[in-house]
Amino acid sequence: MSMTGWMGAAVAFLCLVLAVGVVASRGPLIRRVIALELGGVLISLALLLLAEGFDRDIYFDMAVVLAAMTFATSLVFVRFLERWL
Amino acid sequence: MTPQQIVIDALLALAALVALGSVVGLVAAHDDLDRLHFLAPASVASPVLVAAAVVAREAFDGRAVKALLVAGFFLVLNPILSQATARAQRVREHGDWRLTPEEER
Numbered sequence: 659m660s661m662t663g664w665m666g667a668a669v670a671f672l673c674l675v676l677a678v679g680v681v682a683s684r685g686p687l688i689r690r691v692i693a694l695e696l697g698g699v700l701i702s703l704a705l706l707l708l709a710e711g712f713d714r715d716i717y718f719d720m721a722v723v724l725a726a727m728t729f730a731t732s733l734v735f736v737r738f739l740e741r742w743l
Numbered sequence: 744m745t746p747q748q749i750v751i752d753a754l755l756a757l758a759a760l761v762a763l764g765s766v767v768g769l770v771a772a773h774d775d776l777d778r779l780h781f782l783a784p785a786s787v788a789s790p791v792l793v794a795a796a797v798v799a800r801e802a803f804d805g806r807a808v809k810a811l812l813v814a815g816f817f818l819v820l821n822p823i824l825s826q827a828t829a830r831a832q833r834v835r836e837h838g839d840w841r842l843t844p845e846e847e848r
Contacts, residue, residue, distance in 0.1 A: 663748075663751060663752045663755050664755065666755075667755040667756070667758065667759050667793075670759040670762075670763075671759065671762060674759075674762055674763060674766045677766050677770065678766055678769065681769055681770060686775065688775050688828070688831070688832045688835065689775050689778060691828060691831075692769070692775065692778050692779055692782065692828060693769060695782055695786075695824060695828065696765060696766070696769055696781075696782055696785055696786075699782070699785050699786045699789070699790070699817060699821075700762060700766075700785065702790075702813060702817075703758070703762070703789055703790060703793050703813075706793055706794075706797070706810055706813055707755070707793065709806075710797055710800070710806070715805065715806065718805075718806050718809040718810065719809065721809065721810075721813055722809050722812050722813055722816075725812075725813045725816040725817060726816060729816065729820040729823075729824060732824055732828075733823075733824060733827060736824070736827045736828050736831045737827075737831075739831045739835065740830065740831035740834045740835065
């Protein structure tokens, strides 16, 4: 398998992150948090694809950690949104 | 191009298309709770498709296990996050997540 497919998919995901970033930078708070949650998923998947594309094992660990951290940080944001913001 | 390459490219293209659909839904939806629904395809289908592509290339080695772990994270944790977000929205709008007496009638 050439690297083109993996890198192409990673670039596509990163372009989608830009679009999500625009949504996350304007509008009501709840909309921004939803965009942040989607952005976290897309970045984790882009990291996974880049890891395979660059053929580096260590990048897979980053994707796993980011996936777990995305959930935790989003949950903290949601709690703040519910109680204090 | 081998059949394995075709399968992998097809899985990756499908994952990107599903993610694109989610982003379009996020941008175009009328309501914030509608937007929340568009998290699901990108959080459930795309990670599984990407993990399947990694498994198709690597078989079940360490990389594939990590890719499946990422897919598992999103598969299990996304519904929890969506519920928590919807609840936060409800509390912000009504002060409590429970039904109001008017809504119960």
